[in-house]
Amino acid sequence: MEDHYQHLYEMLSQVEGYIYPNEIELQWGILIVLYPYLTGLVAGAFILASLERVFKIKVLGPTYQLALITALSFLIVAPFTLISHLGQPLRAYEIMITPNGTSAMAIFGFIYLWYLLAVLNLEIWLDYRRDFVIWAKEKKGFMRGVYKVLSLGTSDISPKAVKLDDRLGYIITVIGIPSAFLLHGYVGFIFGSIKANPWWSTVLMPVIFIFSAMVSGIALIMILYMVVSFLRKVKIDMACLDTIAKYLFYMLILDFTLESLDQVHRIYEAEESFDILNVLVNGRLNITLFIFQIFSGMIIPLIGIGAIQLFKVREQVRKIIYLLTGVMVLVGIFFMRWNVVIGGQLFSKGFHGFTNFKLGLVGSEGLFMAIMWMVLPFVILAFLLWLLPPWKKEEAA
Amino acid sequence: MPAQINRILLLFTAFIGLFLVVRHFLIPETFGQYGHYRGASLDDISSREMVFADKEDCFACHDDIMEILENEMHAGLSCLICHGPGREHVDDPQLGNINKESGREFCGRCHDIHPSRPLDVVNQVDIKTHHTEKTNCIECHNPHALWEGME
Amino acid sequence: MAAAGTLVLSSVSRPFNVLLMASDPPPEEGPWWGIAIDITTCIGCGMCARACKMENDVPDEPFYFRTWVEQYTVLNNGEVKIESPNGGIDGFKSSVPEEEIFKTFFVPKMCNHCSKSPCTQVCPVGATFESPDGVALVDEKYCIGCGYCVQACPYGCRYLHPEKKVADKCTLCYHRLKNGLAPACMEVCPSKARIYGNLRDRDSEIVRFLKEHDYQVLKPHLNTGSKLYYNGLTAEIS
Structure with missing residues (x-):
C-alpha cells in the first residue's frame, strides 16, 4: 500500500x-x-484461416491449421489478462451469472465462450477428428488414450463421415467470420x-480494431510460418508466404486509411476536446504514436511489402523483408493498443491537464506480468503443435 | 444421427446445463429485487455507521448555546463545522472528543481575505495582519456570540 | 425431472425479471434525490471535502475524493487557472496577484447522481446501480473492481478504493439520508452553498432553489441526466 x-x-x-x-x-x-492485442491476434489469425477455407484461397493451405491453433493459443490466454487486472479477481x-445487459463488457464472457467453444474448438476438432482416430490407432500407451479422448469416442473415418466433418467445418468457418469480427469489434x-x-x-473504433486485428494476426502467422518452417528444417512454400504478405499489404492499406480518416475527421471537426488531444498527441504520445505506431508500424511495412508487389525481389531478400516488416507491424499494433488504452487515460476528462503513466516492473500490473502473459500463448502454441501437428496430418492423408 | 454431431450436441447440452445449474446457485438471493443489482446492498449501504452527528442532537443537551446562537452571525451554522463529527460524543457524552477549533488558520478557512471568496457571503479579514498581537481569534471573538468581547 | 426443469427455468428467468417489468413506468412515489450547488455562495472553506473523508472512510491520501472543491481563476489575458490542492481539504491560498485576476470563484464538485448515468450503464455485473430514489451506489460486496465505471464517469467522481479494491464513490451519504439527516458535506457547509432534496416534492428547498435561480448542469451535451444543478456555472467550468 x-x-x-x-x-x-x-x-x-x-x-x-x-x-x-x-x-x-x-x-x-x-x-x-x-487484452485487445491478444484478441486482435486471435481474430486476425482466424480470418487468415478462413481465407483458405471459405474464400478458397488454396495457396494458403500450409498455414491453415497453424493459424487456427495459434488463434486458440492466444484466445486461451486473453481473458487472464483481464481477470488478473481486476481488483477482485x-x-x-x-460477469457470467449476472451480466448487465447495458454493459459492453458484460457481453464479453458470452462472445468469448461462443468463439472459443462453438467456433474455434469445433472447427479444429472437426478438422482433426479423422487424425485423432488414426493417431489413436498408431500410438501406444498414454498417448493412445489422449487421442481416444480427443476423438470423443468417434471412430468412423469412412469417406462419408470425413466429408460430413468437412461440411460442418465449412459451416462453422462461415459462422466464424462474423464471430471473429464480433469478438474484436466489440472490444473496440x-x-x-x-x-x-x-x-x-468514435464510431470508427470497432472498425479500426477489426482491421488492425487482421493486420496483426496476419503478420503473426506470417512470422510463425517462417519460424516453424525454420525449426522443422523444411522449405518455406514461397507462394503461400507471398500470398500472406499480399493480404497483409491490403489490410495495412485499409487499416491505414481508416485510422487516417479517424484522425483527419477529428482534426477537421476540432471539437471541444481537440486542443487537449492535440497536446496529448504531440506530447506524451508522440513517440509511441508517430514513431512506433505510424512510422515503423505502418509506413515502413507498407513501403517494404509494397515494393515487393511492384518489383521482382530475390527470395532470400523477400524473406528478410517479410520477417522485419512482420515484427514492425506487430510492434506497431501493440503501440496502437497502447496509444488507445493508455493515451485515453492520460488527459483529464475536464480537458485541462495531464497525468502521467509509469510502467512498474513487478506487481499485478507490472512489466513482468505482461511479459508472462505474452509468452504463455507461445508455450501453449508449442504444446498444441506437438499434440496436433499439422504436418503429421499431411502424412496421414 | 452421425456420431460427430451426436457428440457435439451432447457436450454442448451438458455444458449449458451445468452452467445453468451452477449459475442458479451462485446468483445472490436478492439479485433483481429492484433492478439489476443485489437488493440487499441497499440495506448494506444505508446501515453504515454515521460519523457526523446532527445539529439537532447537539441542541438536545446544549440548549443554552442554542439560545445564545439564535440571533448571532453564526446562527444557522452546524455545530459540527467547528466541533468535529461528534457522533461518538452524542452516543456517550462522557467522551470528550469534541474539537474546539479556534486558531487563525482554522477561522481563516472561512474568514481570511481571499479574492475567490464572495464578500457578501462572509466577513473577511487578512489573518496575517489582523491584530497580530493576539495569537488566537477567540481572545476577542466568542464564536457563539461574535461581538460580545468587543463592547 | 420436473424439479430440474423448474430449477433451470427459474435460473434462466430470474435475472430477466426486471427486464420483463421494465415496461412499467418508474414509481412516482417516494423521494427522487437531487442536489443544488450555489457557486456564488461557496466560500471555499473545504469543510465539505474534509467531512466527506471522515464520514465515508475515504483514504486520506490526496488521490481519492468523493467531493472536492476547485478554485477557478480567470486572468485578464483570458487564461483559466484551476487548482484544487488536496481537494480543498486544507483550505485555499490565493496564488495569483489580484491585479491580474479578471474573475475568480470556487466550484464544489461531487457525484452528479445522473438519472441516465453512464457509469451504471457500463457496469458488467450489476454492482453499481441507481437506487429507486435516484442515488448512484456501489455494492462493494459484488463489485469486481474492473474500473470500467471509473472510465465512464465524465466528471471524475469515481475511484478504485485502494484497500477494498472495489469502485467507490459519493453515496449522497445514503446511510444519513435514510435516517433523515443531511449528507455530511451539506451538514458542515457554513454558507449553505450545497443543498439536497426531493425533486418530486414541489415545496422542497431544492425545488424552490431551482425555481429562483438560473441553474445549469455540468457537460449538458453528454446527456447524462445529471441531478446536480449549479447556480452561477460559467463557460470556463468543466
Whole structure:
C-alpha cells in the first residue's frame, strides 16, 4: 500500500495543468493494453484461416491449421489478462451469472465462450477428428488414450463421415467470420462507447480494431510460418508466404486509411476536446504514436511489402523483408493498443491537464506480468503443435 | 444421427446445463429485487455507521448555546463545522472528543481575505495582519456570540 | 425431472425479471434525490471535502475524493487557472496577484447522481446501480473492481478504493439520508452553498432553489441526466 501511495505521489508531482483529483491514478494499465492485442491476434489469425477455407484461397493451405491453433493459443490466454487486472479477481465469475445487459463488457464472457467453444474448438476438432482416430490407432500407451479422448469416442473415418466433418467445418468457418469480427469489434466498442472520453468515443473504433486485428494476426502467422518452417528444417512454400504478405499489404492499406480518416475527421471537426488531444498527441504520445505506431508500424511495412508487389525481389531478400516488416507491424499494433488504452487515460476528462503513466516492473500490473502473459500463448502454441501437428496430418492423408 | 454431431450436441447440452445449474446457485438471493443489482446492498449501504452527528442532537443537551446562537452571525451554522463529527460524543457524552477549533488558520478557512471568496457571503479579514498581537481569534471573538468581547 | 426443469427455468428467468417489468413506468412515489450547488455562495472553506473523508472512510491520501472543491481563476489575458490542492481539504491560498485576476470563484464538485448515468450503464455485473430514489451506489460486496465505471464517469467522481479494491464513490451519504439527516458535506457547509432534496416534492428547498435561480448542469451535451444543478456555472467550468 505504501509503495502504491508513493508511486501516486510521484505521479502527482508530474501532473501538468489541472486534472480531477481522482484521475491521477490510471485505472487500466499494460494488461488492458495486452487484452485487445491478444484478441486482435486471435481474430486476425482466424480470418487468415478462413481465407483458405471459405474464400478458397488454396495457396494458403500450409498455414491453415497453424493459424487456427495459434488463434486458440492466444484466445486461451486473453481473458487472464483481464481477470488478473481486476481488483477482485475471485469475483470474475459474476460477469457470467449476472451480466448487465447495458454493459459492453458484460457481453464479453458470452462472445468469448461462443468463439472459443462453438467456433474455434469445433472447427479444429472437426478438422482433426479423422487424425485423432488414426493417431489413436498408431500410438501406444498414454498417448493412445489422449487421442481416444480427443476423438470423443468417434471412430468412423469412412469417406462419408470425413466429408460430413468437412461440411460442418465449412459451416462453422462461415459462422466464424462474423464471430471473429464480433469478438474484436466489440472490444473496440468497449472503448468507442465511452462518451466521457473523446479519445475513445468514435464510431470508427470497432472498425479500426477489426482491421488492425487482421493486420496483426496476419503478420503473426506470417512470422510463425517462417519460424516453424525454420525449426522443422523444411522449405518455406514461397507462394503461400507471398500470398500472406499480399493480404497483409491490403489490410495495412485499409487499416491505414481508416485510422487516417479517424484522425483527419477529428482534426477537421476540432471539437471541444481537440486542443487537449492535440497536446496529448504531440506530447506524451508522440513517440509511441508517430514513431512506433505510424512510422515503423505502418509506413515502413507498407513501403517494404509494397515494393515487393511492384518489383521482382530475390527470395532470400523477400524473406528478410517479410520477417522485419512482420515484427514492425506487430510492434506497431501493440503501440496502437497502447496509444488507445493508455493515451485515453492520460488527459483529464475536464480537458485541462495531464497525468502521467509509469510502467512498474513487478506487481499485478507490472512489466513482468505482461511479459508472462505474452509468452504463455507461445508455450501453449508449442504444446498444441506437438499434440496436433499439422504436418503429421499431411502424412496421414 | 452421425456420431460427430451426436457428440457435439451432447457436450454442448451438458455444458449449458451445468452452467445453468451452477449459475442458479451462485446468483445472490436478492439479485433483481429492484433492478439489476443485489437488493440487499441497499440495506448494506444505508446501515453504515454515521460519523457526523446532527445539529439537532447537539441542541438536545446544549440548549443554552442554542439560545445564545439564535440571533448571532453564526446562527444557522452546524455545530459540527467547528466541533468535529461528534457522533461518538452524542452516543456517550462522557467522551470528550469534541474539537474546539479556534486558531487563525482554522477561522481563516472561512474568514481570511481571499479574492475567490464572495464578500457578501462572509466577513473577511487578512489573518496575517489582523491584530497580530493576539495569537488566537477567540481572545476577542466568542464564536457563539461574535461581538460580545468587543463592547 | 420436473424439479430440474423448474430449477433451470427459474435460473434462466430470474435475472430477466426486471427486464420483463421494465415496461412499467418508474414509481412516482417516494423521494427522487437531487442536489443544488450555489457557486456564488461557496466560500471555499473545504469543510465539505474534509467531512466527506471522515464520514465515508475515504483514504486520506490526496488521490481519492468523493467531493472536492476547485478554485477557478480567470486572468485578464483570458487564461483559466484551476487548482484544487488536496481537494480543498486544507483550505485555499490565493496564488495569483489580484491585479491580474479578471474573475475568480470556487466550484464544489461531487457525484452528479445522473438519472441516465453512464457509469451504471457500463457496469458488467450489476454492482453499481441507481437506487429507486435516484442515488448512484456501489455494492462493494459484488463489485469486481474492473474500473470500467471509473472510465465512464465524465466528471471524475469515481475511484478504485485502494484497500477494498472495489469502485467507490459519493453515496449522497445514503446511510444519513435514510435516517433523515443531511449528507455530511451539506451538514458542515457554513454558507449553505450545497443543498439536497426531493425533486418530486414541489415545496422542497431544492425545488424552490431551482425555481429562483438560473441553474445549469455540468457537460449538458453528454446527456447524462445529471441531478446536480449549479447556480452561477460559467463557460470556463468543466
